[in-house]
Amino acid sequence: MQKFSRGFTLLELLVVIAIVGLLASIVTSQFSEASKKSRDARRLHDMHQLEVALRTYYQIYGHYPGNKYEGVSNSGEFIGDDNGPIERALLKVISTIPKDPLHDGTVYFYSYDPRHCTDSFFGACDCKGECGAVLAFNKAETKGFTLRKDTCSGGDMNQDNADFNIVFYPCPE
Numbered sequence: 001m002q003k004f005s006r007g008f009t010l011l012e013l014l015v016v017i018a019i020v021g022l023l024a025s026i027v028t029s030q031f032s033e034a035s036k037k038s039r040d041a042r043r044l045h046d047m048h049q050l051e052v053a054l055r056t057y058y059q060i061y062g063h064y065p066g067n068k069y070e071g072v073s074n075s076g077e078f079i080g081d082d083n084g085p086i087e088r089a090l091l092k093v094i095s096t097i098p099k100d101p102l103h104d105g106t107v108y109f110y111s112y113d114p115r116h117c118t119d120s121f122f123g124a125c126d127c128k129g130e131c132g133a134v135l136a137f138n139k140a141e142t143k144g145f146t147l148r149k150d151t152c153s154g155g156d157m158n159q160d161n162a163d164f165n166i167v168f169y170p171c172p173e
Contacts, residue, residue, distance in 0.1 A: 033142070036141035036142045037141075037142050037144050037145075039101045039102050039141055040140055040141055040142050040144070040145055041145070042101045043100065043101070043107070043108075043137055043140065043164070044145060044147075044164070045098075046098035046099075046100075046108065046137075047108075047135060047137060047164060047166070049094065049098055050079065050090070050094075050098060050108070050110075050135055051135060051166060052094075053090050053093045053094040054090075054110075054133065054135060054168055055168070056093045056094075057089065057090065057092065057093045058168070060092075060093065064112065064133035064168055065085070065086055065089035065090070065110070065133070066112055066133070070085050070086070070088070070089040071085040072085045072086050072089065072110070072111075072112075073085070073111075074111075074112075075111065076109055076110060076111025076112075076134075076159070077109065077110055077111065078105055078106050078107075078108065078109050079097060079098070079108040079109060079110055080097050080098060080099035080100060080105045080107075080108050081104070081105030081106060082105070086110050100137070100139070102139075102141075103139055107137050107138055107139050108135075108136075108137045109135075109136055109137070109138075109159065109162075110133065110134065110135050110136075111133070111134050111159060112132065112133040112134065132167040132168055132169045133167070133168040134150075134159045134165055134166070134167050134168070135165065135166050135168070136159045136162035136163075136164060136165035136166070137162060137163060137164050138162050138163050139163065140163035140164065147163055147164040148164055148165065148166055149162075149164065149165055150165055150166055150167040
């Protein structure tokens with residue numbers, strides 16, 4: 001009497017491995033997309049925190065951080081990259097400076113432009129004054145959120161082309 005061993009053939013094992021690999025790639029893809037959405041949600045939360053901090057700063061000091069009193073560069077500064085003038089100003093009203101969850105500190109930025117509403121097309125700007133302070137971020141990873149894009153956000157640090165921006169009025173002194 002001949003004994004047959006009951007096992008899987010090489011072809012059956014390869015088919016199972018291929019199916020498991022396909023399922024793993026689908027799950028990884030979905031997880032990656034969820035991670036991107038989570039980081040974008042964090043960025044929006046960080047912008048809200050910074051917005052509240054800037055509005056609080058204005059209520060206390062009567063102006064938004066600028067060059068005259070705080071030494072914030074006229075061309076704008078990154079937020080979360082070091083301990084620069086904008087971070088020192090904001091630390092007066094917020095306990096920690098938010099940092100982008102993925103990138104190197106060149107995503108969040110703040111600036112003001114004394115000629116904020118100077119526009120190449122007269123009347124195209126719907127500003128509430130001649131200038132404003134701007135808070136913005138770049139490098140959004142998904143299209144799953146409606147990101148705020150104020151018009152007339154200024155040319156400093158190319159904020160008019162940022163993924164998100166908000167303009168604060170009145171402008172800094």
